[in-house]
Amino acid sequence: MSNSNRQYRKDVPVEQTWDLTDLFPDKESWEKALQSAVQEAEQITAFKGRLSESAKTLSKALKTTEAYQQKVIHVAVYANLLISADGSDPSNQSAAAKSGAALAEISSKLSFFESELLKLTSSDIEQFIKDEPELETYRKYLFDILEKKEHILSPELEEAFSALGEVLDAPHNIFSRSKQSDMQFETIVDGQENTQPMSEPLYEESYEYSEDTVLRRNAYASYVNTFEQYKNTYAATYQTEITKQVQLSKLRKYDSVTDMLLAPQQVTTEMYHNQLDVIQEKLAPHMRKYAKLLKEKLGLEELRFCDLKAPLDPSFNPSTSYEDASETILTALDVMGPEYLEGMKKALSNRWVDRAQNVGKANGAFCSSPYGAHPYILVTWADKMRNAFILAHELGHAGHFYLAGKYQSLFNTRPSTYFIEAPSTLNELLLADHLMKTNKDDPRMKRWVITQLLGTYYHNFITHLLEGAFQRKVYALAEAGTPLTADVLCREKRNVLESFWGDTVTFDEGAGLTWMRQQHYYMGLYPYTYSAGLTVSTTVAKRIREEGQPAVDDWLNVLKSGGTKKPLDLIKDAGIDMSDPENIEIAVNYVGSLIDELVESYSE
Known part of the structure; x- marks a missing residue:
């Protein structure tokens, strides 16, 4: 939606906005809380060097830290909500900048906390819990920290990594900055031969889903033509990110980069591989059936990669207040x-x-x-x-x-x-x-x-899952020492897409550039x-x-x-064992039943 059709924040009816007074009565109170948060970090630094002296001290330190963290969270969230609601307001931009600076200062002051807890052994923790039963509340928190113990480096190295944080985050930041600020797209023509503006948000949020085949395909062509110009730079940026992760996994003595990236999720490699393997293999036949229906309903000679998100019934879009x-x-x-x-x-x-x-x-x-x-x-x-x-x-x-x-x-x-x-x-x-x-x-x-549900499954079971399948290939190549050039990345991405969709979809060279669209690749094994x-x-x-x-x-x-609880145990409490691939098949079969119902309803 263009800015000309949108109101300014001050003119929006108040009932359509969130009530931030539940966090702070006004910006002045927030400013005071922000200053206090920086000063009150001393309540925590007072425990420096003392966390292991007794169960009582540890209990008091954890309670004090928890209460303090709650205040810091409120301050940080308030600033984030202001900038999210209206990033064009200079006072909101200022609040976000002040919050960011304060959080960096607080983080630096409290960096000792986890390092000191890592000096404890599991028997120390058990003894402390015995001496001070209130510590039972923090059992999982303490043992989660302990899991990192064998992968923590010397204090000097950890401090160096912390100081180099901005440098280590550079690949992600360069990628994001380039996509938001540098990419320029050619304007496009729709099915009525009208010229339309073109940008990445317009493509991702509108044109990709358009019922106008000419507009959809022209937008895609403009999109991939621009990406083509950046592919070598982005490949070098992504290779740097992958090299960083592979080297860190070796330094931290993990068996593989995958083990390092799964550690914070507390997930087994088997659970990770099950998700990727079962869905790719079992869902593909169902989605190919859907692709054939889509091609038929859109009246297309060939269903191209850029047609996959087109609406099945474009003239039906129900309204509601x-x-x-x-x-x-x-x-x-x-x-x-x-x-x-x-x-x-x-x-x-x-x-x-x-x-x-x-x-x-x-x-x-x-x-x-x-x-x-x-x-x-x-x-x-x-x-x-x-x-x-x-x-x-x-x-x-x-x-x-x-x-x-x-x-x-x-x-x-x-x-x-x-x-x-x-x-x-x-x-x-x-x-x-x-x-x-x-x-x-x-x-x-x-x-x-049904098509709304299929949109949800497409997003989670196909787009993000195939990102995950591509990541797995990339990490294997990196650990084998293969240079991740633009050609290698495009080839691997296209292979993943083609193996899923088979011959039901026509793939062009641009489909291989899809790895350039998503910042998830800079966020570990998230997709x-x-x-x-x-x-x-x-x-x-x-x-x-x-x-x-x-x-x-x-x-x-x-x-x-x-x-x-850890995810496997937590999900077992819901009656589901995620270590059993059968539960993944239940989900895939449900998607299959939706597609069958859709096909059947069109043939009645």
């Missing part, structure tokens, strides 16, 4: 029971959601959950039913941390990233189930709901975790459909558990 969507979501989530629903109702009616369309607002959607306050959700509402799915997704994150924050201490709220997308995608599945039931006599609406979260939610949704209340109760207990 925010208020009606909120009611629909609450009805769909009724199965989750009163405590969960209470959080949802508060979110929707107490201005936890910022839904305004204004100049300077961040793209996309997110949920930020500052401990000790309440979650904040950012969406941009456009009166379309598609927005209801986005809102339900973010409410899933909010519901998760609403419960985890209620039942756990700060250090115990956040589970592994392997699990993090499960609560959000479950809400999407529950909303879809509800819409399918209430529209069972409306074939067009049912088809639309494949999207598929793990959706696998969990798909299997939980099946349990809820078949078993009802017992499955819901298990799930609510998992949400309340926050980060108190």
